[in-house]
Amino acid sequence: MPYHRPDDRFIPLRAVNLGAALAREAEVFGVSPDTLLGICAALEDVIDQELAAFEREVAEFYTAFSPDLDTQPLEDIAGARTPAGYRELSARLEYLLTKANFVRLTDAQIRLAVKTANSFGLRVRLRPERLAQLAVWVRGRSHTRRRIRTWRHPWRGQERKLPVYRRLAIVTQHQGEPYVHLKLFKEIPIMDVEALLPHADVEMTWFDRIKLVGSSASLVGSTGLKVAKLLGTIIYWSRLLWIVAFGAGLLVWRTFSGYRYACTLRDSIRTKHLYYQNLDNNAGVIHKLVSMIAQEEVKEAVLAYWFCHAGPEAPGSAEELRGRVEAYLAKRFEIQVNFDVEDAIRTLERLGLWADRERLRVVEPAEAHRRLREHWKEGRTIGYHGERVREKNGEA
DSSP states (O other): OOOOOOOOOOOOSOHHHHHHHHHTTGGGGTSOHHHHHHHHHHHHHHHHHHHHHHHHHHHHHHGGGOTTOOSOOSSOGGGGOSHHHHHHHHHHHHHHHHHTTOEEOOHHHHHHHHHHHHHTTOEEEEOGGGEEEEEEEEEEEEEEEEEEOOSSSTTTOEEEEEEEEEEEEEEEEETTOOOOEEEEEEEEEGGGGGGGOTTEEEEOOHHHHHHHHHHHHHHHHHHHHHHHHHTTOGGGHHHHHHHHHHHHHHHHHHHHHHHHHHHHHHHHHHHHHHHTTEEEETHHHHHHHHHHHHHHHHHHHHHHHHHTTSGGGSOSSHHHHHHHHHHHHHHHHOOOOOOOHHHHHHHHHHTTOEEETTTTEEOOHHHHHHHHHHHHHHTTTTTHHHHHHHHHTTOO
């Protein structure tokens, strides 16, 4: 059964590199490279200003729910840990992740990821009763190669091409705890998603059971030989009973310890692997998400502005704009994305760059540059993202 992958809106280019690439083709848009780069820089300044203010707001609100707080609060932060407070935090985190072009995995997709892990040798069981909330978000898709042990190649393994998520974020709250944990990872294969879930237990595989049965059988065999020698002499009945009891106890201990060792070994392997995949935790995740949003907003706005400035060749509808941007990225960079045209259009509208919103015509570059610099100096939309979250959350 194929793994359902979410639509990918992430453009895997740095904003500065995208601007440089567009500048090398500036004549297509009827401007000079310096003019094109000037608009890109002005867009970036305004977007950075908006998101810096939003980061301060979200980071301060998260303080009451952070497990890493190392300063003494001047207010009773426990008072913020109400059902309404958790809902408000979830709304802010959802907004951050969505704006950074992450897509949330459904419960069915998480179960399917666990099923995929099971098919690659691990046996995983989810224990949802351990968590009060869980959200898994992914962004970007790629592939990696890994050697997988199979029945035909039990020692050297067989190299396989595995799909990976370029970025994966997890939001969790354990039952009975007030804290909300945030974790961000990179390059996570789909078969390893289970390793990130705090409510997943590793169980023994058939190979583990065979090893345990084998070691236990050898123990029973050695005990049986001793029993056979003692059966011929009644004098040794007491010794026989002692050896049987000792062997049975040793068998139980070996089986239990073997199971514990198998689980510990697999957890150790997962922990060692994920140590190198972890990008950040808790408050640090908020900072990284804000940086990602800034990159995505700049890239989307730059592409939308310049493709709508292409004179008579400018697109006449949102779908046409989406198609042209996606075709350009595929041809120029061999990148397949689902361009977030609605978000790009809203950004240009917020920054006052439309000359004709219905026909998707933007103001000329000189005027756009003037408006953006004035917009930045006056901080006109400095509270934009916070207001959007409050609107979605139904706050006054």
